[in-house]
Amino acid sequence: MEDEIGTLRRELERVRGVLPDRVDVDPEGVEQGLAKLVLTLVEFLRQLLERQAIRRMDGGTLTDDEIERVGLALMRLEAKVRELAEAFGLDPDDLNLGLGPIGKLL
């Protein structure tokens, strides 16, 4: 259990920095702010899943077919997040969220 907590902590540290620093509640920018928040959360979860998939691939607990399917799914999800970010006028590399004293989400 401690190993898993340590792994989760490292994951959180690695991904700190993904959600927007703050959500813009100005009526003019609320749509973009909300999109940034949602896409950052999706990207956060995608990165967690990706790390887990890589660990399982390295650990030999996935079949070749499963590796192919999960890899393709994660690749397409990454591409979709970037596509949606650009559609909302966001730089995909800026998807992040400040978490105060503990840093950023991604």
Added chain:
Amino acid sequence: MTRLLAHAITRRATGGPSTGLRGRPLEQIAAGELDLWATRWDGEPTLSRDDAFAHHDLIAVLCDAGPCLPVRFGTWLNDEASARRSLEAEQDRFAAAVDRLGDRREVAITLLWLDAPSPEGRGHAVAPSGRAFLERQRALNAVTDERRSVAEALFEGLRRDLAVDQADVRHESCPSAEVALSMSLLARRDAADALKARATVAVGAIEGVRGVVSGPWPPYSFTADLETDGGG
């Protein structure tokens, strides 16, 4: 609609500038031991890059006059009553922060990787297969983890070399693909230039990165967590 654009918090002052951004009236809103300085703003709350520079210039004037806390650019308050409520609700915390930070200045260090990957090289191209994608991401993660480790070591080295107290430094490792380290340090107003000079020498001795030292300026990075919702 009239709103207030906040600039800084000071101890109660008997006077100060009267003109805010774009020549609009600068309000001095008192509550307890503190004053909040804010531009009275009629019309659309749309701000420009020039407004950001003007906000910084105004803070510099207020901070030159005495201890003050800069407020993040773009902080809107609905009206004078909500501004006063915010000040009253956080009176002790703000007053303590003015006393601790108000007469200090911030020096910022940014370390840029000399070998940062180009946007094209950051691995967003389509991989030929699902396995290839995961293998590529594994390699990218390894590089990212290694860079973060190097950046943390650079931070610890600089903090040690510059002999900065833990409470007087903020940092972020690898905030972007190009930046290894973003670091802010506090110094007394009369010691800030000397700290900047020492920091410039220290970053110049680090290999593999290009160092940029800026400031001194008001302690923006150290007041961000003091923000409170003023109802705007």
